[in-house]
Amino acid sequence: MAKRVRTTRTGISDVAARAGVSLATVSRVMNGNQTVDAQIAERVRIAASELKYQPNPTGRNLARGKTDTIGVVVPDLGNPTFQGVLRGVSRAAAQDGYRVLIADSSEVSSEEAILAGEARRRCDGVVLCAPRMGAAELEELAPSLHPLVLVNRATNATGSPSVIVDYGRGIQDLAAHLVGLGHTRLAYVAGPASSSSHRLRLAGLDAFKASHSGIEVQVFSNGSTFEDGHSSAGDVLASGATGIMAFNDLTAMGLLSALNERGIRVPEDLSVTGFDDIPFARYTTPPLTTATVPIQDVGEQAWAQMKELLNRAPNAAAEAGEPASTTFTPTLTVRGSTAPPPGKG
Amino acid sequence: MAKRVRTTRTGISDVAARAGVSLATVSRVMNGNQTVDAQIAERVRIAASELKYQPNPTGRNLARGKTDTIGVVVPDLGNPTFQGVLRGVSRAAAQDGYRVLIADSSEVSSEEAILAGEARRRCDGVVLCAPRMGAAELEELAPSLHPLVLVNRATNATGSPSVIVDYGRGIQDLAAHLVGLGHTRLAYVAGPASSSSHRLRLAGLDAFKASHSGIEVQVFSNGSTFEDGHSSAGDVLASGATGIMAFNDLTAMGLLSALNERGIRVPEDLSVTGFDDIPFARYTTPPLTTATVPIQDVGEQAWAQMKELLNRAPNAAAEAGEPASTTFTPTLTVRGSTAPPPGKG
DNA sequence: ACGGATTGAGAAAACGCTTTCTCAATCATT
């Protein structure tokens, strides 16, 4: 048999041989370890660049016990919200030399835990977006995922910070805006019952009702897609409400579209609000009044928390106390889809 | 010093010990190697599940020389086109047990080569979306990235398949549609000069002009964003053209918005087309006539090609001949933003 | 019942690095 034809890329030992030093020294130089004589270091650097040597990350990963990679698990890469989170995390992490592995559960909620575990094993930590996962399951899963940062979820499990959006506050601002315009009959076209951010909106509306006795707030169950919004038009019109808060921008757009088909004018006949302020919300007709969520900042903040966790000594969790969670409060963005109700202009 | 407190997770040797077999046997069982006695295999499986053993991917990666991960490099995660590609690749790859590492060059074109190389070292292959990269640079880079699949780019470098969209064909279909409606004065609101897909559109338009002598086709240089489209309104109106083809849906939406502000009616006064058919194209006012690009299929196909490359023996490249590239042809999607020109209705 | 095939499992050698351990050589100190 031939002499084992060189199949593998140029490795650290090639550099060592060429520079006439040991592997250890090459490693030291490549890692900026200062305990190497300047002359030798230079020789190594030259050898490395002549050979175009680039350390093999896998070998490194194994030796160092880390991968400089974090996993981001999302329910749907097609959803603007998660796209924003992903983008924010990815860019922020890149600044610190980390990469992102994505895991798209394709809305198959039963896969989420598995995907997340998988991702965790391959990465140094995971950012989890799992709006539909049950609280119990999340709580059980969290410890095994540590370092873990939750997006729009909280858990009692210790040591896992969250970055969350105050949906309850946002929807109250929206409701207040409508009431301020003169609306007294409001309706909320709800999101999926299993969605935790939907439940936060509901709680916000309860709080709102408690402090605004004259105001009616109906709730229609529904979903989170354009089509869901579209198909809710019938219920909405039958309700007699004049101020409609859709679960999010997408459903608001669906509703807008259905209303348009039926000849209902927005905002003259009906006011409609969205939620999130996705990039296209400003381009609808009329432009959508919505609660703006700085979603990319959410992603960036998620990375900031992750970084914090990563920099902690592995066993420092307890001594350092609970990691700080962050809350973003949506800001009201008034555009053309809201106006005083008919007759109150 | 204490006895080296167990810091590491449960590993293959724990399982081996518990099952009373060697590491090799555990490995064989975990990998479905059939040369293990059924009884022993069962014992190992039980031990593994009792210990909740999960193989460490990094160790595995090193031993097997592969990572079951591919890199996807895109210029901007905020761009619907690349989001679509990413989603397609990610889902298709997941089907085959592969994960995706993302690299977002943030439009910094000088970073692309570096990011791609980085990604390649960490992964088994890379899918490259680099519409602005110079042909020469691409050609030089390609071999070092192999296995490499190009999206919307081709290269002479051997062994790297592409999946491309026939933008030239698509814009001709759009032009033909406008001409069919009676327009004789067309304008193309161009994309970035450095964009290769923009050049393909230009070539398509040249072909179109060659075969339609009576038709005027003006070209305005511009960009690829909503704002670029918005700011092109002045030129467009001054041109006297009645059928406007925007570089893509985003610029079309910008143009639509600017026209709306100026009281120009679409499609009554002016017809406007987009390109790509991004998810929101159907929700503009009026809904956008556009060339539909099955962008997620592009991503899936990119994975299919990658899989093909991965399954080839490392040195089989030559014998297997050139890998097949794929072309997707956009389909014309007529919506409300196009109509006969004024006076020809 | 005996040699030659097969099976099946353990020992050990990769995989490509990092890092601890060691120890020779240099330096500073009295």
Add this chain to the structure above:
DNA sequence: AATGATTGAGAAAGCGTTTTCTCAATCCGT
């Protein structure tokens, strides 16, 4: 000049798997 402290680089031990080697124990045919 003798001793202890410091510097700097090589040897070697991991890191957690997979896979090749090896070899003992079965199996088969005659």
